[in-house]
Amino acid sequence: MKFDAILMEPRRARMEAEGHWRGMTLLDYFEEKLAANPDRITLSAYTVADGACRNFTYRELDRLSDLAAVGLHRLGLGKDDVLSSQLPNGWEFVVLYLACRKLGVVFNPVMPIFREHELLFMLKHGEAKALVVPKLFRNFDHEAMADGMRPQLPDLKHVIVMGSGTENDFERLLLDPSFADEPDIERLTTEHRGDGNDVCQLIYTSGTTGEPKGVMHTANTMYSNLVPYGERLHLSADTQLLMASPMAHQTGFMYGLLLPVQLGARMILMDVWDKTLAAKLIAEEKISFTMASTPFLMDLTNAVEELGTDSSSLKIFLCAGTAIPGSLVERAGKVLGTRIISAWGMTENGAVTVVAPEDDPERSINTDGFVLPGMELQIRGTDGKPVPVGHEGELYVRGCSNFVGYLRRPEWNNTDAEGWFDTGDIARMDDRGYIRICGRSKDIIIRGAENIPVIEVESLLYKHPAIQQVAIVGYPDERLGERACAFVVPRPDKSFDFAEMTRFLKELHLAQQYFPERLEIRDKLPATASGKIQKFALRNLLKAEFEARAS
Structure with missing residues (x-):
């Protein structure tokens, strides 16, 4: 695979001269900590279904990732090949990424919620050579889905399945103890690692273009964000970091995996979100930091209040993805005894603006931080x-920390000759340099920090024989920030309802998180003289309805 990282070279010399791009990779940070304290526990992985936990030291992760690197090499993966992973948060995810970096394999995390519709595009566009999935996750058979897609994916040579117990099993293919006897293991795991400017992550984000965009990042772009981020929040090797946001999402990946390795902090992972377990872990593991979206904060606050658990160790809950209601900041601060921090960022650049812990609490209510x-x-x-x-x-x-381009879509890079990236967001800045995100110029809905690809969902619904017109807009929701509502004009003499919409989208294998959660049937939609649907009018209608209920 050749990566067209055209946004890197125009700024490389400046970023290196100014000390932002230090050339440090995940493996550089990891091996620093390994040499200094090999037997320190660095990872605790919890599975919510049974409450089980597995602990790992730096030494154990190094050994397992060496085995996995040998296993991947024997499957034919090498430098700049793409490996896609649909794994949930867990030790396997961490070991797999370490192994990929030891070989120079580019890691493509994909969300466990994705189904054939999203995956077929991503795996084909990224020319994934291997796909790693759980056998079953949340009662869904990922192995069967992966096998069903293979005929349409000529580049996909291997499907590796966690928990299959068969010849394609994760542990059998990647963690065979005999791999430690590989005579060339040291050369194999060091020769093709690359440096801080190599593309190491390919991650897809939904946008307004009608297809997901493959965001390319290097160690330099990600760690140039993580180092000042940790400094702003006063994080250190003593931080006990809880991550329940999916590591297949940039939040979980950067701040749940890369950040603790850089800090030398302990990462505590949950494979799925469970507010009761999270509350207990904060008390038992003395969690001091976590980062998630508003629904997680609301759930955790309710759990601690209901259970009466001790959350005094939690110094910071960084909340990003959507504005935090002031009432929630006040209540969460009181119940949890923690500092609620707001931030703003994107998959393309990580967290760009962050409130400082020493700021007045109102800064997290009324702003999204400073750069x-x-x-x-x-x-x-x-x-x-x-x-x-x-x-x-x-x-x-x-x-x-800006990305180095969209894979094979340079025309969408939205970056001008001076390096300015158009975020698509509307904002204002106050006289102290703090920004507030006021809306989006791009047609997208953010539901609980997850982007809903509006154009894509509309395009699918237009395939329904009963639909003449459709427009999907966001409407306010106290817990998730926004939800999606589909306004539909049926064809003459045709009927359409919510159950049929759900059935149809399921048949097209769209991820369920992208389904509109409300349907409004109309005889016509507001439009301009040229016939363009006026979505602002639909948004205003739903917003007024929400405000009327709240008053």
Whole structure:
């Protein structure tokens, strides 16, 4: 695979000269900690279904990832090949990524919620050579889905299944103890690692283009974000870091895996979110930091209040993905005894703005933080020029943690000659440099920090024989920030209802999180003179309804 990382070279010299791109990779940080304290427990992986936990030291992770690297090599994977992983949070995910970096294999995490519709595009576009899945996860047979897709994926040579117990089993193919006897193991796990400017992650994000975009990152782009992020929040090797957000999402990947390795902190992983277990783990493991979206914060606050567990060790809950209701910040701070921190970022650049722990709590209610070192912000008006303080405009960012391009879609990079990336968000900045995200110029809905690819879902619904017109818009929700509502105009003499919509989207194998959660049938939709649907009018209608209920 050849990666067209065209956004790297124009800024490389400057980023290195200014000290933002230090050339340190995950393995550099990992081997530092391994040499200093090989028998320190660095990973605790919990499975919610049975409450079981497995602990791993640096030495154990190093040994297991060596075995996995040998296993992948014997399957024919090498430098710049793409491996896709649909694994949930767990020790297998961590071992697999370490093994990929030892071989120079590019890691493509994909969300466990994805089904054939999303996966066929991603695996084909990324030319994935191997796919790693759980046999069953949340009662869904991922192995059967993967096997069913193989005829349509000519580049996919191997499906590796966690828990299959058969010849394609994860442990059989990747963790055979005899692999330790590989005579060339040291050369094999060091020769093709690459450096901080090699593409090491390919991660897909939903947007407005009608197809997912393959975001390419290097160790330099990700760690130039993580180092100042940890410094802003005063995180250290003593931090006990809980991660329940999926590691197949950038939040879980960067801040649940890469960050603790860089800090030398202990990562405590949950394979699925469970508020009761999370509350107990905070008490028992003395968790001091976690990062998740608003629904997680709300759930955890309720659990601690109901159970009466001790959450005094939790110094910071960083909440990102959508604005945090002021009432929740106040209640969570009181119940949990923790500092609620707001932030803003994207898959393309990590967390760009973060509130500092020493800031007044109102900063997390009314702002999304101020920019991290190495990044710059600019808010532009419709004329393309910067707007005055306090005025809304389109948010542009540039700097060290910006991605290095969309795979095979350079025309979508949204980055100008001076390196400014158009985020698609509308924001304003106050006189202290704090920003507030006010909306989105791109047609996307964020449901509990998960992007809903509106155009894609609309395109699928237009295939239904009963639908003449459809428009999907977001509507306010106290817990998730937004939910999706489909406004549908049926064809003459045709009927359509919510059950049929759900059945149809399931038949097309769309991830269930992308299904509209509400359906409104209309005779016509508001439109301009040229016939373009006025989605703002539909949003305003739903917003007014929400506000009327709340008053």
